Amino acid sequence: LGGTNHTLDTYGIDWSKDYEEWDFYVQYAQQGGSDANTNTDYDGTLWNLAVGYDLDEDDKLGLAWTSYSGAETADPGKAWVSGGLSDAHSFLGFADVLAQQNVEDITFTWDRQVNDRNSFHLAYHMFSLESNTAAVSLGTGLDNGWTGFDGGNGGTPDANGTLDDDLGTELDLIWKHQLSSDVGLALGYAAFDAGDYFTANTAAGVTNNSPDVTYTWLNATVKF
Secondary structure (H helix, E strand, C coil), X not given: CCCCCEEEEEEEEEEEEEECCEEEEEEEEEEEEEECCCCEECCCEEEEEEEEEECCCCEEEEEEEEEECCCECCEHHHCCCCCCCCCCCEECECCCCECCCCEEEEEEEXXXXXXXXXXXXXXXXXXEECCCCCCCCECHHHCCCCCCECCXXXXXXXXXXXXXXXXXXXXXXXXXXXXXXCEEEEEEEEEEEECHHHHCCECCCCCCCCCCEEEEEEEEEECC
């Protein structure tokens, strides 16, 4: 992002290592810059740590932790600014319910290579607030007119000034089939189960106070 009074710089590291049956991945990014229009100095942080283990030649287990910093009321510049990538697909689960700000995600994965043409992927996400004094941003998965928040911004803090940090869980299932060396298909299912952050902070008169999301999708990849 840039402009006469607005600059946002993002820099960091990306590291991976394979060791026998294990593989490791570390991603860290920091933001800087400022917005003179709002007198904000940016200081957002991203962490992505992952480890995988090959059970055998066909099965692999994984564990990952992802964190996008979230702004506190006294210091809005600490929130991660996605720079237009907040609705990019599958950064935080394939349901795309949550945007890349003020979110922590612990993910368990299982990948199985069934045969030369078919493979299966399972991911189970556990979402929570990175800072429970700031609201979460919603992604494209809740662009369905759901307005259950009390005040529209993530509910009312409790007596201690904090929000319930349980955002919910998500299950992702993906089956991939390689028709040929140039054509592949992927069939996916995503199910998001909203947590107490949503259900405990709903507006008066809202009956559908749990913004659960489920859908299936089909994707084709063609190489030319």
